[in-house]
Amino acid sequence: MKASLCWLLPLLILASEAQDQPTKRPRTKPKQPRPPRPGRPLRPTPSFPRPQPREPAEPTDLPPPLPPGPPSLFPDCPRECYCPYDFPSALYCDSRNLRKVPVIPSRIHYLYLQNNFISELPLEAFKNASGLRWINLDNNRIRKVDQKVLERLPSLVFLYMEKNQLEEVPVALPRSLEQLRLSQNLISKIPPGAFSKLEKLLLLDLQSNRLRDDVLRPDTFQGLKSLMQLNLAHNTLRKMPPKVPPAIHQLYLDSNRIETIPSGYFKAFPNLAFIRLNYNRLSDRGLPRNCFNISNLLVLHLAHNQISSVPAISSRLEHLYLNNNSIEKINGTQICPNNLVAFHDFSSDLENVPHLRYLRLDGNHLKPPIPLDLMMCFRLLQSVVI
Ligand SMILES: *[C@@H]1O[C@H](CO)[C@@H](O)[C@H](O)[C@H]1NC(C)=O
Numbered sequence: 001m002k003a004s005l006c007w008l009l010p011l012l013i014l015a016s017e018a019q020d021q022p023t024k025r026p027r028t029k030p031k032q033p034r035p036p037r038p039g040r041p042l043r044p045t046p047s048f049p050r051p052q053p054r055e056p057a058e059p060t061d062l063p064p065p066l067p068p069g070p071p072s073l074f075p076d077c078p079r080e081c082y083c084p085y086d087f088p089s090a091l092y093c094d095s096r097n098l099r100k101v102p103v104i105p106s107r108i109h110y111l112y113l114q115n116n117f118i119s120e121l122p123l124e125a126f127k128n129a130s131g132l133r134w135i136n137l138d139n140n141r142i143r144k145v146d147q148k149v150l151e152r153l154p155s156l157v158f159l160y161m162e163k164n165q166l167e168e169v170p171v172a173l174p175r176s177l178e179q180l181r182l183s184q185n186l187i188s189k190i191p192p193g194a195f196s197k198l199e200k201l202l203l204l205d206l207q208s209n210r211l212r213d214d215v216l217r218p219d220t221f222q223g224l225k226s227l228m229q230l231n232l233a234h235n236t237l238r239k240m241p242p243k244v245p246p247a248i249h250q251l252y253l254d255s256n257r258i259e260t261i262p263s264g265y266f267k268a269f270p271n272l273a274f275i276r277l278n279y280n281r282l283s284d285r286g287l288p289r290n291c292f293n294i295s296n297l298l299v300l301h302l303a304h305n306q307i308s309s310v311p312a313i314s315s316r317l318e319h320l321y322l323n324n325n326s327i328e329k330i331n332g333t334q335i336c337p338n339n340l341v342a343f344h345d346f347s348s349d350l351e352n353v354p355h356l357r358y359l360r361l362d363g364n365h366l367k368p369p370i371p372l373d374l375m376m377c378f379r380l381l382q383s384v385v386i
């Protein structure tokens, strides 16, 4: 049964993007990674053709680099790239079938190198461009990153290397980093101390890699004092990650093999508002009582597990996804975060009414109608799917 689904909460969008649209950008983030916009359009149509990159069958069968564009107004503009005249700090070298990083002029802050065939970042890759703030290397073939190439970029704030062939997290990442996106690589190793100096890092995306429990040591995330979003979805973890930084706001662990959550695990995170644990192996046995009954949680995703009873939640929770589990019955009085009897008086203030507004229960062993005590408790519910 569906009640109104036509409302949307900005926070929900914020929380759901990481999983649903893994390549879309911009995504959940405290800041938009967008260079300041000059008065004219950010990205005028370049004057040379921009064909779609053709994916070769084999890495050895790379399409030829595209012919260089016309001369630029900037004498230092690499011929394989585009230098917008009204945005001198940006350099567009994306989708050009490049195998190497071109020589980047030192005036460049925003560098677009996505959708090429770059396989390596050697020491000299960004030699003169020490002012770089934003590098997009998504969708290349990078396997090797020189141990010192990144530490020479003291202003780097965003580093995007999604969809490459990295087997480990690059070392010597600059302290200035705020966003590190390494999803869809082959990462199975995190060198010791890889993140230890990244005190400003807000977002760490390691989803769709090959991370196993033994890679995440108690000191792996140590030092990430500002970390707000940690995405470890689509790996092969069996356990919850140890010592996640306490500032965390969003923790994404969908599509792993997690069976149990240690008792009190989430109590360490006073700001945690979004938890995603869809597609794991959680059952009642693995969920300590009250494990999700934490006061600042707004959105909890537990769909596609093997849970058979609705876990205790706090009255602040707004969205609860329990679809595709093994729930057979639901007792609204038992799961009500407040004492149901206490606010039978409907005229009482809404202050203490549980905040739950969206509840998914479909794909369980439940049948409509929705129990009356559930509706009595969660009076702000706008949508229940059962
Ligand atoms: C790097 O910068 C120096 C000093 O500004 C300049 O002399 C040199 O030609 C530049 N090198 C390249 C490869 O652009």
Ligand SMILES: *[C@@H]1O[C@H](CO)[C@@H](O)[C@H](O)[C@H]1NC(C)=O
Pocket (backbone or CB within 6 Å): 290, 293, 312, 313, 314, 336, 337
């Ligand atoms: C949830 O936690 C609160 C505060 O710690 C507590 O009062 C409440 O009884 C808990 N809910 C359940 C269902 O145990």
Ligand SMILES: *[C@@H]1O[C@H](CO)[C@@H](O)[C@H](O)[C@H]1NC(C)=O
Pocket (backbone or CB within 6 Å): 331, 332, 333, 334
């Ligand atoms: C639900 O739980 C309450 C309190 O534990 C109990 O009194 C009530 O009988 C239960 N309702 C049903 C339908 O089982």
Ligand SMILES: *[C@@H]1O[C@H](CO)[C@@H](O)[C@H](O)[C@H]1NC(C)=O
Pocket (backbone or CB within 6 Å): 323, 324, 362, 363, 364
């Ligand atoms: C989840 O539940 C829905 C609704 O019952 C069902 O249509 C769907 O096939 C289920 N998905 C899986 C993967 O079991």
